[in-house]
Structures are given as structure tokens and as C-alpha cells.
Amino acid sequence: MKFVNKKNIFIILMLLPSTFLLLGLTIFPFVVGLILGFTDFSLIRPQNGMRGVGFENYIEIFTTEEFWISFKTTLIFTFFAVTIQLILGTLMAVLLHHNSKTAPIMRALYLLPLAVTPVAATFSFRMMFNPSLGVFNFFLESSGFAPLAWLSKPDLALISLIIVDIWQWTPFIMLIVAGGLASLPNEPFESAKVDGAGDIQIFFHHTLPLLKPYLALAVIFRIIDAFKTFDIIYVLTGGGPGISTRTLNLMAYRYGMEYLELGYAASFAIIMLLIIILFSQIFLRKTNIYSTKVARL
Amino acid sequence: MSVNYLIKKIMSYFFILLFAVWCLFPIYWLLSTSLKTNLQTNSKPPVFIFKPILDNYKLIIQDFDIWHIFFNSLIIASGTTFFSLFFGVPAAYALAKFKFKGNTDFSFWILTTRMAPPIAMLIPFYVMYNKLGILDTHIGLILAHISLNLSLVVWIMRGFFEDLPKDIEESSYIDGASYFSTFYRISLPISRNGIVAVGILCFLFSWNEFLMALILTDDSAKTVPVGISKFVGFQLIKWAELAASAIFMIMPIFIFLVFFQKQLIKGLTMGAIK
Numbered sequence: 001m002k003f004v005n006k007k008n009i010f011i012i013l014m015l016l017p018s019t020f021l022l023l024g025l026t027i028f029p030f031v032v033g034l035i036l037g038f039t040d041f042s043l044i045r046p047q048n049g050m051r052g053v054g055f056e057n058y059i060e061i062f063t064t065e066e067f068w069i070s071f072k073t074t075l076i077f078t079f080f081a082v083t084i085q086l087i088l089g090t091l092m093a094v095l096l097h098h099n100s101k102t103a104p105i106m107r108a109l110y111l112l113p114l115a116v117t118p119v120a121a122t123f124s125f126r127m128m129f130n131p132s133l134g135v136f137n138f139f140l141e142s143s144g145f146a147p148l149a150w151l152s153k154p155d156l157a158l159i160s161l162i163i164v165d166i167w168q169w170t171p172f173i174m175l176i177v178a179g180g181l182a183s184l185p186n187e188p189f190e191s192a193k194v195d196g197a198g199d200i201q202i203f204f205h206h207t208l209p210l211l212k213p214y215l216a217l218a219v220i221f222r223i224i225d226a227f228k229t230f231d232i233i234y235v236l237t238g239g240g241p242g243i244s245t246r247t248l249n250l251m252a253y254r255y256g257m258e259y260l261e262l263g264y265a266a267s268f269a270i271i272m273l274l275i276i277i278l279f280s281q282i283f284l285r286k287t288n289i290y291s292t293k294v295a296r297l
Numbered sequence: 298m299s300v301n302y303l304i305k306k307i308m309s310y311f312f313i314l315l316f317a318v319w320c321l322f323p324i325y326w327l328l329s330t331s332l333k334t335n336l337q338t339n340s341k342p343p344v345f346i347f348k349p350i351l352d353n354y355k356l357i358i359q360d361f362d363i364w365h366i367f368f369n370s371l372i373i374a375s376g377t378t379f380f381s382l383f384f385g386v387p388a389a390y391a392l393a394k395f396k397f398k399g400n401t402d403f404s405f406w407i408l409t410t411r412m413a414p415p416i417a418m419l420i421p422f423y424v425m426y427n428k429l430g431i432l433d434t435h436i437g438l439i440l441a442h443i444s445l446n447l448s449l450v451v452w453i454m455r456g457f458f459e460d461l462p463k464d465i466e467e468s469s470y471i472d473g474a475s476y477f478s479t480f481y482r483i484s485l486p487i488s489r490n491g492i493v494a495v496g497i498l499c500f501l502f503s504w505n506e507f508l509m510a511l512i513l514t515d516d517s518a519k520t521v522p523v524g525i526s527k528f529v530g531f532q533l534i535k536w537a538e539l540a541a542s543a544i545f546m547i548m549p550i551f552i553f554l555v556f557f558q559k560q561l562i563k564g565l566t567m568g569a570i571k
Contacts, residue, residue, distance in 0.1 A: 007395065010476040014391035015403070018384040018447055025418075025444035026410040032421035041424075092316050095309050102313055108558050109317045112324060115550045117505045119522040120543040123529050124327040127338075127536055135326065135343045142342075167323060199305075228414040231507035235526055249508075252416045257512055262420050269417035276412050284405075 030273075037267030043260035050263070057267035066243065066251065074247040077158065078226040081165040086219060088166070089173025090211075094203065096174075097181045107178065114171045122235040125164045126151075129236075154244030157237050161245055164232050169225075173218045180214030181207075216287035220280055227276055248272050331540035338536040353541035363542055366524035370504055371549070372435050373520060377442040377503040378496050384443075385450030386492065390480055392451065393458035394466075404455065411448040415508050418444060423512055433515040441509045446499045453498070457491035458484065493560050497553055504550055521546040 037057055039050040061067050092110065096103045113121065128135045129150035137147035150160045188206050197205070228249050233239060239246035239254070246254075252272065256265030330338055332349035357363050392404055422441055423432070431437035461484060469479040485492070507522040514523060525546060528539050 006476065008397075011391045011395050011397060013477075014387040014480075018388040018407075018451065021384050021443065022407065022410055022447060025440060025447075026413065029418045029421035029425065030413070032425065033417055036421065036424065088316075091312070095313055099309055099313060102310070106313055106317055110320050111554065111558065112551075113320050115501060115547070115554045116324060117522050117525065117543075117547045117550070119505075119507055119525045119529075120327065120547050121323055123525060123539065123543055124323045124330075126529070127330060127540075128323065128326060133339060133341050133343065138342050167319070171320070224412050228416070230415075231522065231526075234507070234511075235529060249414055249416055252414070253508070253512075256416065256420050256423075262424060265416070266420045269414060269420060272414045273412075273417045276414065277409060280409075280412055 033266045033269060036263050037270050039263040040261075041263040041266075043262060053263070057264050058271070060264070061268055061271060067248075069243060070246050070248050070251045073158065073245060074227060074249070077162060077165070077229070077245075077247060078223060081162045081169070081226050082219060082222045084162070084166050085170045085173050085222060086215065089170045089218070090177050090215070092170070093174045093177035093181060094207070096178065110171045110174055112171075113168050114175075116168070118168060118231040119235050121168060122164055122232050125160075125167075126236055129160055151237055152241055154241055157241060157245050161233055161236055164236060165226065165229065168232070169222060173222065176214050176218040177211060180211045184210050212287070216283075220283055220287075223283070224276060224280060228272070327540050328544055330536055331544045333537050335535055335537050338540075353537045354545065356538060357542045357545060360542075363524070363545065366519055366521055367546060369435065369514075369518055370521040370546070373438050373442065373510075373518070374500045374503040376435065376439040377446055378499040380439065380443050381446040381450045381499045382492065382496055385447045385495075386454055386485075387480070389451045389454030390458050390484060393455045404452070407448045407451050410444065415445070419509060419512050422509075426513060432513060433518050435518050438510060438513050438518055438520070441513055442503045442506060445506065445509075446502055449498060449502070450495050453495050454488070454491060457488055457495075461487065490560050493557065497557055497560075500553065501550055 036050070038052055038054060040048070040053045040056075041050045042048070096106055096110075099106075127133075131137060131147065131149050131152070134150070136150065141147055148156060151157050184207070188210075189202060192202050192206055229247065230249050230253065233245060233247060233250055234253075237245045239250045243251075248268070249272070252265050252268040255261050255268060329349075331353055332351070333344065333347055334350060334352070337344045337347055388407075392400060418441070426432045426437050465483055465487070466479055469483050470476075474482070504520075505522060506520075507526070510520040510523045511526070514520065519527075525539075525543050528542060
């Protein structure tokens with residue numbers, strides 16, 4: 001078959017506009033960012049222009065302790081937030097799947113957190129976390145516990161952030177798992193039941209393996225997003241107390257947009273990009289979710 | 298019905314309700330705060346039973362700044378949705394329906410554009426926009442938001458198109474229709490649900506997006522999340538008013554969700570993955 005035929009022309013025409021757009025909006029900025037990362041460009045001393053400094057920014061980043069602290073904070077935040085969301089989201093999807101009476105209304109309620117602008121939701125949480133007037137401490141005190149200084153102790157502040165993230169994003173995982181459950185075949189479950197397997201056994205031996213591609217997709221999207229969470233942290237703790245909840249994203253923002261060290265921040269962002277690409281490549285290959293079926297015509 | 302079965306049922310209802318309370322409570326708290334007086338919001342212990350007032354809303358709808366922010370978000374989210382669909386849907390179709398060399402690599406490349414931490418794009422964007430003079434404009438933020446949403450459209454719609462029954466299209470080809478008219482007249486209309494669902498998601502992501510809006514806009518194109526965050530910074534004491542403006546500004550998304558909830562779930566669960 002010749003290369004120039006109607007089919008190929010069609011494919012190219014369909015792909016070209018978005019390819020150009022994505023090249024312009026992602027690859028071009030990426031190249032600009034890459035170049036910036038090798039300069040000391042700063043808006044504080046614009047008269048100096050862009051001076052090449054080689055790998056100086058990168059060396060500086062890797063040798064500052066702050067970077068490693070932020071890296072650790074980012075990993076802890078991402079790991080706990082996504083793990084708890086995965087367990088909770090799957091649990092709720094399964095419960096709803098076996099409870100068809102309440103499912104439609106409950107699914108509608110569970111979706112609400114996804115729609116609330118994170119900044120607005122975080123504001124609500126910030127009121128609730130308030131040490132003296134907040135409703136969380138009110139509940140704690142009325143059930144006989146000591147009130148907590150939610151946002152002003154380093155460890156607790158990070159936990160508070162994880163709580164907000166769990167609130168907002170568990171429904172996302174639930175939604176995808178619910179979709180997966182709805183599309184599962186019936187036969188393996190019926191035969192397992194005939195064999196006398198219990199509910200929990202069926203779940204771990206039959207349901208979970210079949211759900212794997214759905215879970216993998218939900219998790220990869222969540223990891224990517226949790227890794228670069230910004231709004232929740234910016235509004236709830238601003239990275240504090242101290243730098244205890246300052247993730248990599250927030251640190252890059254501070255250097256770029258507050259200290260206006262654009263060259264330094266650009267190299268910082270490149271490092272974040274490499275970390276996430278490396279990680280998701282490994283994840284995608286291990287779980288094999290993008291060996292999708294492509295219809296042949 | 299055994300006792301065992303009954304216990305399981307009760308447990309499951311318990312968890313389902315508990316999770317519903319957990320999901321609703323922060324929204325309820327925001328809403329109830331917006332209906333209190335400033336005095337009530339600052340009382341200890343928190344006030345649960347009170348006579349709701351609309352004063353805070355009356356105050357904020359007279360605020361020009363809030364309408365300005367609101368319409369900015371409306372323009373930017375609509376623009377982003379339209380262009381993301383316009384460019385993304387055809388690409389998704391080609392990737393779903395045709396096997397060609399580099400198909401999965403191309404799909405993966407599109408996904409990586411979403412992985413990039415926005416800050417990696419934003420610093421170059423900021424420098425470029427500064428040069429082009431489109432900082433703090435609608436079109437500037439729409440472009441940036443397209444870069445986030447295009448990949449979402451392509452990935453979800455690709456899954457959706459893959460699930461369409463093949464015979465409909467094949468019979469269209471046998472009837473002599475071209476690839477393009479089959480796409481336009483057959484595949485697009487039957488994928489309406491998916492397209493609406495993805496469109497709503499684009500709108501939602503654009504409406505809620507914070508970091509890009511924070512960096513690329515200042516005042517004239519400021520969006521809802523930036524507006525709320527600025528209020529939080531400046532007047533943290535006036536909880537009631539702040540809550541009212543937050544509720545006011547997240548309203549459109551809620552209305553969307555209520556009206557299109559079924560379509561959203563259906564569209565997503567049909568095509569999100571495969």
C-alpha cells in the first residue's frame with residue numbers, strides 16, 4: 001500500500017491541529033524552560049539579561065538541603081494521599097455496587113467534592129481546622145479528646161493537607177472503579193459463588209484482578225496530580241509552618257514567582273518533570289495499561 | 298436471611314451514610330457559614346442552629362469585582378472547553394480507530410503533556426507572555442488551559458471511540474462514505490454523551506484551575522480561584538462574606554453537575570478506560 005492514500009491523509013488531518021497546538025503549548029515552552037534552566041535569568045536584575053551558567057543551577061539545587069526536605073514532603077504527601085484514596089474509593093465503589101437501592105443518589109452526593117473549586121473547599125477546611133473556633137476541635141473536645149493545633153504543628157499540618165486531598169479526590173477513584181465494576185463480566189462471580197466462596201474471597205480473587213487496569217489508570221492520574229498539588233497547600237498552609245509542608249511545586253513557585261529567580265526555578269521545574277516522567281514510565285510499563293486494543297480498519 | 302447477612306447490610310449502609318456525611322460536611326459548612334452573621338461565625342463553640350440570613354449575598358452581588366471575576370472565569374472556561382474539544386476530539390478518533398506506526402507512542406506523548414508540573418510550563422509561559430504582551434488576558438489563560446485539557450480530551454475520547462461498535466462505521470464505508478463524513482455524520486453524533494461529559498470536565502478543570510491563573514493573570518483576567526484566594530489573604534476575619542462569595546462563585550459548576558450528572562457518569566464510565 002502506498003503511504004499517500006485517503007486513509008493516511010485522513011489520519012494526518014485529524015492529528016495535525018492538536019499536534020501543532022501541543023507542540024506550541026508544551027514542547028516549545030519546555031525548550032525555553034530547558035534553556036532558561038542553564039541561565040541565571042532573574043527579573044530582579046533584568047539588566048544582566050540571560051547569562052549562561054552551565055549546570056550551576058542544578059548543582060545548587062541538588063546540594064541544598066531544602067530541596068531534599070521538599071522532595072521528602074512531596075513523596076509523603078503523594079504516597080499517603082493516593083494510598084488512602086485508593087482504598088477508600090474502591091471500598092465505596094464496591095459497597096455502592098452491592099447496594100443498588102441507594103447507589104444513584106449516593107453516587108450523586110459522592111461526586112460533589114470533585115466539583116468544588118479546591119481553593120473554596122480549602123477555605124472551608126481552613127475554617128474547620130481553626131484551633132479555637134473550628135468545628136473539628138469542637139467535635140474532638142465534645143468527645144473528650146484534647147484539641148489539636150491542626151495547622152501549626154509540622155506533622156499535623158501535613159496530615160491536614162492529606163485530609164483535604166483525600167476529601168477532594170477519593171470520589172475520582174470511586175468513579176473510575178465504579179465504571180470498572182459495571183463493565184465486569186458476571187460468569188466468574190457466579191461460578192465462584194456456586195463453589196461456595198465468601199464475599200471477601202471473591203473480592204480479592206476475582207474482582208480485584210479484573211479491576212486492575214481501572215485501578216492503575218486512576219492511580220497514575222492521581223499520582224501525577226498529587227505530585228504537583230498546589231492550590232490546597234497554597235491556601236491551607238502556604239508551605240508552613242516553616243517549610244514543613246512545602247512541596248517541590250511550592251518551592252519552585254516561591255523561587256520563580258516570589259524571588260523572581262526564573263532561571264533557577266526553570267531548572268527546578270525540569271527536575272520535577274524528569275522525576276514524574278521517570279516514575280510514570282516505570283509505572284505504566286509495570287502495569288501495562290497502555291497496551292490497549294486498537295481497532296483495525 | 299441470616300443474621301450474618303443482616304449485619305453485613307447494616308454495616309454497608311453505615312459506611313455509605315458515613316461517607317456521604319464526610320463528602321457533604323465541608324460544603325455544608327461553607328454554605329452555612331455564608332448564611333451566618335460575622336458574629337456567629339466567630340463564636341465559640343460553633344453555632345449549629347441559627348436563623349439563616351441572606352445579607353452576605355446581598356452585599357457581594359453589589360460588588361463589581363466579584364462579577365468581573367465571575368465573567369472572566371465564564372469566558373475562560375468556555376473558551377478552553379470549546380477549543381480543547383475542537384482540537385482534541387478528531388485526534389482521539391484517529392488514535393482510536395486506526396492502527397499506525399507510533400500510535401501508542403503518540404498517545405503516550407499526549408499523556409506526558411499532562412504529567413508536566415504546570416510550573417515547568419509556567420515559567421517559560423510567563424517569560425513568553427511577557428514578551429508577547431498577553432499576560433493578564435483571557436486568550437493567554439485559555440491557551441495555557443488548553444495545554445492542560447487537550448490531553449484529557451484525547452485520552453478519554455480515545456477510550457470512548459474504541460468502544461463504539463465497529464460495524465456501524467464499516468457499513469458506512471461500504472455505502473461509499475468517506476472517512477471524514479463517517480466521522481462527522483456517524484461517529485460524532487453517537488458519541489454525544491462522551492463529548493458532553495468530557496466538555497463538562499474541561500469546563501470544570503478550567504474553572505477550578507489555580508496555579509496558572511495565579512501566575513498568568515493579575516487583575517483584568519483574574520479568575521474565580523485566584524479571586525477567592527486573594528480574599529482569604531486579605532480579609533480572613535470576615536468568614537461569612539468570604540463564604541458567601543465562595544459559594545456564589547462555585548455555583549455554575551454545581552448547576553452543571555446537577556443537570557448533567559447522569560451524562561457525566563455514563564460518559565465517563567463508558568469510555569474512561571479500556
